[in-house]
Amino acid sequence: MNQQPAECQAAIDAVKELLDTHFKEAEESADDGKFSLGFRVTFDRSHAPTKLKVTCRVSKITTDEIETSVDDPDQAKLPL
Numbered sequence: 347m348n349q350q351p352a353e354c355q356a357a358i359d360a361v362k363e364l365l366d367t368h369f370k371e372a373e374e375s376a377d378d379g380k381f382s383l384g385f386r387v388t389f390d391r392s393h394a395p396t397k398l399k400v401t402c403r404v405s406k407i408t409t410d411e412i413e414t415s416v417d418d419p420d421q422a423k424l425p426l
Contacts, residue, residue, distance in 0.1 A: 353389060353396055353398065356398050357387045357389075357398060357400060360387075360398065360400035361385050361387070361400055361402075364383075364385065364400060364402040365383060365385075365402070367402075368383060368402055368404050369383065371404055372404040372405075375404065375406040376406065377406050380406075381404070381405065381406055382404075382405045383402060383403070383404055383405075384402070384403040384405065385400060385401070385402055385403075386400070386401045386403075387399070387400050388400075388401075
């Protein structure tokens, strides 16, 4: 197994903690069994020590659709 740099390991640990914390909430928000958890890891090396920020977003996935036909208004209608 590759040894991860300390910053990467800290990010992995934070993602795991947030996943453990929010998974049940995300699962309960499921719509037809669909839900997502998104993670973003930000490293700020502009100061020492490096600041690490990990955010988690829980989303219920809703899909909706409307399909219709629209006649061309410039096309004359043919008599039936």
